[in-house]
Amino acid sequence: MDMDKVYNSKEVEKKWNRYWVENKTFSAKIDKNKKPFTIVIPPANVTGSLHMGHALNVILQDIIIRLKKMQGYNTLWVPGIDHGGIATQNVVEKFLKKEGITRHDLGREKFLEKMWQWRNETGSAILDQLKMIGCGLDWCRVSFTMDESCSKSVKKAFIQLFEKGFIYKGKRLVNWCPRCLTALSDIEVEYENEKSNLWHIKYPLIDSGSYIIVATTRPETMLGDTAVAVNPDDKRYMHLVGKTLKLPLVNREIKIVSDYIVDKTFGTGVIKVTPAHDITDNEIAKRNNLEIIEIIGINGKMINVPAKYLELSVEEARKEVGKDLEEAGFLAKIEDYVHSVGKCYRCSTKVEYLMSEQWFLNVREMSKKAIDAANDAKTVFYPQSWKRPYILWLENLRDWCISRQIWWGHRIPIYYCVDDKDSRKNCKPIASFDKPKECQYCKGKNFMQDGDVLDTWFSSALWPIGVFGWGENENSQDLKYFYPTSVLVTGHEIIYLWVARMVQFGLEFMKNVPYKDIFIHGIVRDKYGKKMSKSLGNVVDPCDIIEKYGTDALRFALAQSAAPGRDMQVSEESFLVARNFANKIWNASRFILMNLENIDKVDEDIKPAELADEWIITEFESTIAKVKTVYDSYNIDVAAREIYDFFWTKYCDWYIEVSKIRIASSDINVKRQALTILVYVLKGTLQLLSPVMPFITSEIWQILNKDEKIIVESVFPKTKASQFLESLEKMKTVQDIIVKIRTLKNEMNISSAVQIGALFNILDELDENKEKTVKENERYIKQLAKIASIQFGKNIERPKNSILVVADGFEIFLHLKGLVDIEKEKSRLLKEIVIAEQEIERTVVKLNNENFVKKAPKVEIEKIQTRLNNANVKIEKINKSLKFLE
RNA sequence: GGGCAGUUAGCUCAGUUGGAAGAGCAUUUCCCUUACAAGGAAGAGGUCGCAGGUUCAAGUCCUGCACUGCCCACCA
Numbered sequence A: 001m002d003m004d005k006v007y008n009s010k011e012v013e014k015k016w017n018r019y020w021v022e023n024k025t026f027s028a029k030i031d032k033n034k035k036p037f038t039i040v041i042p043p044a045n046v047t048g049s050l051h052m053g054h055a056l057n058v059i060l061q062d063i064i065i066r067l068k069k070m071q072g073y074n075t076l077w078v079p080g081i082d083h084g085g086i087a088t089q090n091v092v093e094k095f096l097k098k099e100g101i102t103r104h105d106l107g108r109e110k111f112l113e114k115m116w117q118w119r120n121e122t123g124s125a126i127l128d129q130l131k132m133i134g135c136g137l138d139w140c141r142v143s144f145t146m147d148e149s150c151s152k153s154v155k156k157a158f159i160q161l162f163e164k165g166f167i168y169k170g171k172r173l174v175n176w177c178p179r180c181l182t183a184l185s186d187i188e189v190e191y192e193n194e195k196s197n198l199w200h201i202k203y204p205l206i207d208s209g210s211y212i213i214v215a216t217t218r219p220e221t222m223l224g225d226t227a228v229a230v231n232p233d234d235k236r237y238m239h240l241v242g243k244t245l246k247l248p249l250v251n252r253e254i255k256i257v258s259d260y261i262v263d264k265t266f267g268t269g270v271i272k273v274t275p276a277h278d279i280t281d282n283e284i285a286k287r288n289n290l291e292i293i294e295i296i297g298i299n300g301k302m303i304n305v306p307a308k309y310l311e312l313s314v315e316e317a318r319k320e321v322g323k324d325l326e327e328a329g330f331l332a333k334i335e336d337y338v339h340s341v342g343k344c345y346r347c348s349t350k351v352e353y354l355m356s357e358q359w360f361l362n363v364r365e366m367s368k369k370a371i372d373a374a375n376d377a378k379t380v381f382y383p384q385s386w387k388r389p390y391i392l393w394l395e396n397l398r399d400w401c402i403s404r405q406i407w408w409g410h411r412i413p414i415y416y417c418v419d420d421k422d423s424r425k426n427c428k429p430i431a432s433f434d435k436p437k438e439c440q441y442c443k444g445k446n447f448m449q450d451g452d453v454l455d456t457w458f459s460s461a462l463w464p465i466g467v468f469g470w471g472e473n474e475n476s477q478d479l480k481y482f483y484p485t486s487v488l489v490t491g492h493e494i495i496y497l498w499v500a501r502m503v504q505f506g507l508e509f510m511k512n513v514p515y516k517d518i519f520i521h522g523i524v525r526d527k528y529g530k531k532m533s534k535s536l537g538n539v540v541d542p543c544d545i546i547e548k549y550g551t552d553a554l555r556f557a558l559a560q561s562a563a564p565g566r567d568m569q570v571s572e573e574s575f576l577v578a579r580n581f582a583n584k585i586w587n588a589s590r591f592i593l594m595n596l597e598n599i600d601k602v603d604e605d606i607k608p609a610e611l612a613d614e615w616i617i618t619e620f621e622s623t624i625a626k627v628k629t630v631y632d633s634y635n636i637d638v639a640a641r642e643i644y645d646f647f648w649t650k651y652c653d654w655y656i657e658v659s660k661i662r663i664a665s666s667d668i669n670v671k672r673q674a675l676t677i678l679v680y681v682l683k684g685t686l687q688l689l690s691p692v693m694p695f696i697t698s699e700i701w702q703i704l705n706k707d708e709k710i711i712v713e714s715v716f717p718k719t720k721a722s723q724f725l726e727s728l729e730k731m732k733t734v735q736d737i738i739v740k741i742r743t744l745k746n747e748m749n750i751s752s753a754v755q756i757g758a759l760f761n762i763l764d765e766l767d768e769n770k771e772k773t774v775k776e777n778e779r780y781i782k783q784l785a786k787i788a789s790i791q792f793g794k795n796i797e798r799p800k801n802s803i804l805v806v807a808d809g810f811e812i813f814l815h816l817k818g819l820v821d822i823e824k825e826k827s828r829l830l831k832e833i834v835i836a837e838q839e840i841e842r843t844v845v846k847l848n849n850e851n852f853v854k855k856a857p858k859v860e861i862e863k864i865q866t867r868l869n870n871a872n873v874k875i876e877k878i879n880k881s882l883k884f885l886e
Numbered sequence B: 001g002g003g004c005a006g007u008u009a010g011c012u013c014a015g016u017u018g019g020a021a022g023a024g025c026a027u028u029u030c031c032c033u034u035a036c037a038a039g040g041a042a043g044a045g046g047u048c049g050c051a052g053g054u055u056c057a058a059g060u061c062c063u064g065c066a067c068u069g070c071c072c073a074c075c076a
Helices: A009-022 A052-070 A086-100 A108-122 A125-133 A148-163 A219-224 A279-288 A314-327 A364-373 A382-397 A454-460 A477-481 A492-510 A542-549 A550-558 A572-596 A611-634 A636-663 A668-687 A693-703 A726-747 A768-776 A778-784 A822-847 A850-855 A858-885
Strands: A036-040 A074-078 A080-082 A167-177 A183-184 A190-203 A211-216 A227-230 A244-246 A251-260 A270-272 A331-344 A352-361 A380-382 A414-417 A447-449 A485-490 A515-521 A756-762 A786-794 A803-808 A810-815
Touching: A009 A125, A009 A550, A009 A693, A009 A810, A036 A052, A036 A477, A052 A074, A052 A125, A052 A515, A052 A542, A052 A550, A052 A636, A080 A364, A080 A454, A086 A108, A086 A454, A086 A858, A125 A542, A125 A550, A148 A454, A148 A492, A167 A331, A190 A219, A190 A244, A190 A314, A211 A270, A219 A314, A227 A279, A270 A279, A314 A331, A364 A492, A380 A382, A380 A850, A382 A492, A454 A492, A485 A492, A492 A515, A542 A550, A542 A572, A550 A572, A550 A636, A550 A693, A572 A636, A572 A693, A611 A636, A611 A668, A611 A726, A636 A668, A636 A778, A668 A693, A726 A768, A726 A778, A726 A803, A726 A810, A768 A778, A778 A786, A803 A822, A803 A858, A822 A850, A822 A858
Parallel strands: A036 A074, A227 A251, A380 A515, A485 A515, A756 A786
Antiparallel strands: A036 A485, A167 A183, A167 A352, A190 A211, A190 A331, A227 A270, A244 A251, A414 A447, A756 A810, A803 A810
């Protein structure tokens, strides 16, 4: 078998991607004998193409799915895409704009045709990218939030909520995007700090020469003021409550009212009340029965205002009003001021509050249940620090504005009877799957469907039940078997927008949470810690990384830094490191496979023949245990690092190196025994790593096993207690000697390849076990420290032309061919003495501390005592050597 | 204003129940040794954000503060 010297990711990835899809490796069928493990993918927006955030998100899910599959679960990972409401409509509208047409030119029907056409042409690009990453999704179950099944779920949910009285229509103050021309829910508004001004405006009192000053960031809204409010406890203004003001520029007479919401300490302690365009003001208006005058229209232009301001944009009106106030002498002063401004999360246009008739969902009861679910640990956040923000948000939730004045989306399943022309019969709107046959009030036969569509998040909230066909059959087998799902993997930016709502709907419609665990991962940032964004130009395209370093490298790099809940900084370097790791695995495997060629078969049984065998088995077992634990708690980053460390620094650096002699042995039995363990640990490591790096591990696994099962269907290594715990300590002793000799050779500029003889003087305090260990394993020392011959003895004088290494229990003299550079050796030894003296100082301080000796555990004291003794012995030996040199 | 994270080597980050500060990258020296130079061996580099406290012992536990980032809020 030929393996390239460098791992070629491209061919391997192509091969396995095709294999998994063609063989339906990840397609799941109901199997009552197996426990299900289900994940429903956060559906990517149809407009989206794969970015690093997606890559991280799906890689983590894939790792979990592959792991659980190996652990024997019947795994299902459902793929899908989201129609993406406003965002998607915006994209298509932009294309139309290039052709010089608006959606209104086309009309609803034609426009929707365009939308669907667009969706069908571009909508599955992202799914292909998921395949490229190796995602073990069940490709037979691709869902779309606007397909038949999901649409039925949406209608069903709406009707149920409507009939329960949770959904109602009303004219209320809503967030309005003047560009998208639609209402938005509270969380679809993003706040940003912006430099602005605070205008102090004089409002003159009627029948008096004096005035009252209000401070505002939005002078143009004064045109819609219907009162001025002060705090009822504010001594400065108490006496003015009830008095009348003349509103400048408009000359409307407005009252001064009092309301506890007014903060005495802010600005002048007086606020102008514009009930039609501000939440606080609206509340004040309700409490004080104030008139509501709408002055901003749906396109963000002024209405119901004096002619000179009519049809001005808000910004223009602000300028004009400011200028006019100043000219008329109503402006007291303008201060610089920073405040946060709400913007549309889809187009960043400044959002206005305005009065509008919309559909709302009363969420009080549902959010209460969602809170209980978190408190009762029916859903658990990883990391749990997100539990509190989740609960707080739900506790303070206002009714959800669910209607949108766009066309792309689920049209609200409400029908109005149009036969009751003079409204005498008082026909009420009817919620229905299809157009009703007859009006239950007037027996009319003609209906008109509500023109609005639902917030895209309404259908998203139904995703975990919609994909299993809840809308068609709420008792479907799939739903029974796969719901509730096992874990939701997502970023924290949509905890409120999506996660909390899925929990609410899951509890409402299924009487059960949609998932047990919620795994929140961080955001991928650039190497300076900045968020990746197109405008900053710091976006790293995962496809480029795959092209350059391979998918496994991309996966490992992201997994390795994906600590739950924490943002991560990635740079080229992280992918390079991961790529190098892949190459290391490739070459270690290549080495073993090369040597396997002359062997018919490795043994069935794992029989350790020497110390290193016991040691690597023990280290491997503890790695399995640790990796399993951290995988299960979603600490995938720790698992990745743990495997990396084990494989590279233990398996490759020590075990393969130490095994080379046996591998090269002419005795076929010796060779087979060593390779048996090498293969056993290699295979196990590949399994541990397989969820993270599925391509390279699959490829090597297949070459190793020929006709056995593919690695994703193999059984994840089980944890077991080690029988060779003492091998750890023994190996440490040998390693310590090897490293010390290597260091010395390096310091003395002796090429590491030069073989030299060594004389081990066994010191009196060395215990027998240790002596035995070193003697039994002198081969390791010879081999790895490049020592030609070792002699052991006691009370040996330092030979001429040698240099000294003091290890625990040994004085090691290395024979030099030439003369020892006495000065160099001396200064080296003196340095070592200084280090040993510092050690003595540290330990003596501790041992002289009465409280330490009295209170610290025995083991600890013994440890310190040993350190002290070792340092003393070391100094003694070095001093003797120094004398000898003279 | 409230809340949540974070602060450890030049950079990115680990650090278990408190018991001699760790890795990768970068850097220095040596090595193309028949798995791997995308590699190997070794070195240098740290007042663990600051100030107190608990303890025989604190990067680790407690309190306060500073800085950074994020989330929430009725910032007129």
